[in-house]
Amino acid sequence: MAFFDVSSAKKTTDFKNEYDVAIIGGGPGGITASIYAVQAGLEPLVIEKALEGGQMNNTDKVENWPGFSSISGVDLSEKMAEHAQDHNVKITNAEVVDIKPGKMKTVILDNGKETKAHVLIIATGSNPKKLGVPGEEKFSGKGISYCATCDGHFFRNKHIAVVGGGNSALDEALYLAKIVKKITVVQNLPDLTADKMLQKRIKETGITDFIYNTVVKEAKGNDKLDKLILKNVKTDEESELDVDGAFVFIGMNPNTKFLKEKVELNDYGYIITNDHCETNIEGIYAIGDVREKEVRQIVTAAADGAIALLDASKRYFQ
Amino acid sequence: MAEQLLNKDVRKQVVEILGNMDGEVKLLLFVKDKDCEFCDTVVSLLNELTEVGEKVTFEKHNIDSEVAKNYHINDAPAIVLLTPEGKDKGVRFYGIPSGHEFGTLLQDIVSFSKGALSSISEESQKKITGIDKDIDIKVFITPTCPYCPKAVITAHNIAMLNDRITASMIEANEFKELSVKHGVSSVPHIVINDSVEFVGAYPEEQFVNEVLKAV
Numbered sequence: 001m002a003f004f005d006v007s008s009a010k011k012t013t014d015f016k017n018e019y020d021v022a023i024i025g026g027g028p029g030g031i032t033a034s035i036y037a038v039q040a041g042l043e044p045l046v047i048e049k050a051l052e053g054g055q056m057n058n059t060d061k062v063e064n065w066p067g068f069s070s071i072s073g074v075d076l077s078e079k080m081a082e083h084a085q086d087h088n089v090k091i092t093n094a095e096v097v098d099i100k101p102g103k104m105k106t107v108i109l110d111n112g113k114e115t116k117a118h119v120l121i122i123a124t125g126s127n128p129k130k131l132g133v134p135g136e137e138k139f140s141g142k143g144i145s146y147c148a149t150c151d152g153h154f155f156r157n158k159h160i161a162v163v164g165g166g167n168s169a170l171d172e173a174l175y176l177a178k179i180v181k182k183i184t185v186v187q188n189l190p191d192l193t194a195d196k197m198l199q200k201r202i203k204e205t206g207i208t209d210f211i212y213n214t215v216v217k218e219a220k221g222n223d224k225l226d227k228l229i230l231k232n233v234k235t236d237e238e239s240e241l242d243v244d245g246a247f248v249f250i251g252m253n254p255n256t257k258f259l260k261e262k263v264e265l266n267d268y269g270y271i272i273t274n275d276h277c278e279t280n281i282e283g284i285y286a287i288g289d290v291r292e293k294e295v296r297q298i299v300t301a302a303a304d305g306a307i308a309l310l311d312a313s314k315r316y317f318q
Numbered sequence: 319m320a321e322q323l324l325n326k327d328v329r330k331q332v333v334e335i336l337g338n339m340d341g342e343v344k345l346l347l348f349v350k351d352k353d354c355e356f357c358d359t360v361v362s363l364l365n366e367l368t369e370v371g372e373k374v375t376f377e378k379h380n381i382d383s384e385v386a387k388n389y390h391i392n393d394a395p396a397i398v399l400l401t402p403e404g405k406d407k408g409v410r411f412y413g414i415p416s417g418h419e420f421g422t423l424l425q426d427i428v429s430f431s432k433g434a435l436s437s438i439s440e441e442s443q444k445k446i447t448g449i450d451k452d453i454d455i456k457v458f459i460t461p462t463c464p465y466c467p468k469a470v471i472t473a474h475n476i477a478m479l480n481d482r483i484t485a486s487m488i489e490a491n492e493f494k495e496l497s498v499k500h501g502v503s504s505v506p507h508i509v510i511n512d513s514v515e516f517v518g519a520y521p522e523e524q525f526v527n528e529v530l531k532a533v
Binding site for chain 1: 332
């Protein structure tokens with residue numbers, strides 16, 4: 001299936017020195033905030049380093065966003081970006097490398113440009129957590145991957161491991177099941193933690209087996225990964241798993257390094273906010289996966305976007 | 319009529335994007351007669367694209383031709399972009415620019431219509447224009463990779479600045495042999511002069527520094 005996506009060409013390169021609201025990250029949270037900003041009569045700029053939709057682009061199917069019983073993550077991303085652009089939201093393609101708090105907040109981009117805004121909304125999401133075991137770095141990009149949609153096709157008819165048993169692990173495993181010959185899911189807990197519906201579907205593929213209570217201890221190979229050393233966490237027993245590749249989905253880390261602790265973070269690097277999603281610094285908000293909270297879903301990211309923007313609009317623009 | 323690659327909605331958006339063009343841009347498409355699974359698709363794609371974009375034209379050449387030699391093209395399908403003055407800036411696409419990379423092609427076309435106007439920072443520009451050595455940047459991608467357009471665009475914008483730099487998008491599935499040779503199993507996978515290698519969509523400054531390592 002060939003598809004032709006124009007979104008990366010729809011971004012703006014000429015933006016102004018000043019906006020009402022600068023939104024870092026164009027995932028569901030950032031996009032929602034930008035739409036609410038326009039509706040509040042404010043001018044937002046969205047700064048996105050990859051593609052609008054963020055991690056949704058890596059999601060095979062989204063089935064819990066009301067209005068669509070099932071939609072691909074890429075399609076939902078495109079629809080959200082189009083929605084924002086129909087509201088004349090400017091989206092620019094850049095990575096924010098630094099911010100300067102103050103009455104006007106400055107954001108500094110990787111292309112050397114900068115812009116200022118009265119209100120800053122951080123919606124930078126998170127990125128896949130590494131295993132942190134010997135061999136991982138060596139074989140990262142040489143058999144170990146963190147993105148099924150990106151790299152799945154390199155493992156056509158091969159045997160791969162999926163490390164993790166949560167929603168993102170099984171969603172990506174379901175995508176990979178269309179490509180690979182066999183999947184071994186390695187889960188550290190006694191059960192899978194993904195939604196029951198997803199569990200049922202992955203079992204129905206008939207090419208998946210499961211190893212529970214087990215963690216990866218080491219990645220081994222020559223030029224490329226060829227085996228994982230596993231350890232049973234209950235018995236401490238070690239075993240070897242011969243694989244051509246390993247996809248790691250054991251959780252996420254927040255994208256907050258660029259903030260250099262200029263806003264308050266918790267011990268895991270997530271941004272601490274109040275109920276209105278405002279950080280310890282006035283006029284700087286954090287929404288979506290990057291924020292310290294219980295539930296990280298597309299709908300809750302979108303909800304955060306609305307909450308933050310409506311609060312900001314009331315407090316800083318009236 | 320054969321089925322169209324670009325649907326009505328995409329065409330509308332293409333018209334809008336190409337509305338930002340200044341001068342005319344010519345694409346040179348290189349194909350081969352045998353063993354080219356994807357050549358026909360790229361021909362269809364460029365037919366449709368030039369139908370929609372008034373200021374975009376394309377010329378088809380065989381990779382055995384003199385033209386191919388002049389542009390140092392020895393694999394197909396390959397696309398070379400030319401500025402309105404007909405200048406080659408070292409920007410190449412190997413394989414179908416499909417998926418998320420279709421947007422990259424459109425972005426490049428708009429930049430080329432403005433004389434290959436590079437969008438990278440002044441500081442990086444200084445570093446790149448100062449390079450006095452032939453540099454070849456290969457960016458291996460898959461069309462479904464959301465991080466890849468950033469890497470391709472950065473590489474292409476670097477090439478636009480210096481005539482000694484060539485930057486190619488390479489669709490890894492279509493150029494399997496080359497991908498295997500470079501051990502590509504995660505994308506974007508970047509190879510510079512076969513001496514510097516990295517995986518990931520680095521921020522601009524970091525990417526530029528990798529290029530400098532190959533000098």
